[in-house]
Amino acid sequence: MLLRIDHVGIACHDLEAKIKLFSELFELEVVAREVNEEQGVKEAMLRVSGDSYIQLLEPLSPDSPVGKFLAKRGEGVHHVAFGVGDVSDTMEQIATKGVRLLDEKPRHGSMGSSIAFLHPKDVGGMLTELVQGAKPAV
Ligand code: V0V
Ligand code: CO
Numbered sequence: 001m002l003l004r005i006d007h008v009g010i011a012c013h014d015l016e017a018k019i020k021l022f023s024e025l026f027e028l029e030v031v032a033r034e035v036n037e038e039q040g041v042k043e044a045m046l047r048v049s050g051d052s053y054i055q056l057l058e059p060l061s062p063d064s065p066v067g068k069f070l071a072k073r074g075e076g077v078h079h080v081a082f083g084v085g086d087v088s089d090t091m092e093q094i095a096t097k098g099v100r101l102l103d104e105k106p107r108h109g110s111m112g113s114s115i116a117f118l119h120p121k122d123v124g125g126m127l128t129e130l131v132q133g134a135k136p137a138v
Contacts, residue, residue: 002082006131007053011078015058040064081129087114
C-alpha cells in the first residue's frame with residue numbers, strides 16, 4: 001500500500017530562515033517552492049534523495065492547520081507523507097479500516113502531486129499524508 005516515505009513536513013514561523021538552516025546543515029537543495037492557498041501554507045521542498053524530501057511549512061494565517069499547530073505546539077514535525085500508487089484507491093482502502101479521512105477527495109499538493117490527509121488521532125498521534133506524485137510511481 002505504501003511505497004516510500006515521500007516527505008516529513010516541518011512547521012516553522014520563518015520559511016526562509018529554516019530553508020537556510022536545513023540546506024546548510026544537511027547540504028540539501030531546494031527543488032520546489034509554492035504558496036498553497038487551499039492548505040494555508042507557503043512551502044519548500046528540499047530533496048534528501050530520489051523522491052524523498054523535507055517539506056518546510058510556514059502558515060499563511062494563524063487559523064490555518066499549520067498556524068494552529070504552531071500556536072499549540074510550536075515549531076517541529078507536523079506530518080509524515082507516504083508515497084502511494086493511486087491516492088483515491090488508497091483512500092478507499094483506508095476508509096474501510098475505520099480511519100477518518102480529512103479529505104473527501106484528493107487535493108492539490110506540492111510539485112503537482114495529489115494528496116489526502118488521515119486524522120492524527122486514528123494513526124497513533126501522527127498526522128499522515130498520502131501522496132501520489134505527478135509522475136508515475138516506480
Ligand atoms: C492537530 N493534532 C495533531 C496535529 N494537529 N496531532 C499530530 N500532528 C498534528 N499535526 C491533534 C491536536 O493536538 C488535537 O489533539 C487533535 O489533533 C485535534 O486537533 P485540533 O487542534 O482540535 O484541530 P485542528 O483544527 O487543529 O485540526 C487538526 C487537523 C488539521 C489535523 C484536523 O490540521 C487538518 O485538517 N490538517 C490537514 C491539512 C494540513 O495539515 N495541511 C497543511 C500541510 P488533542 O489536543 O485533542 O489531544 S499542506 C501539505 O503538506 C502539502 C501542501 C503537501 O504536502 O504538498
Ligand atoms: Co506535506
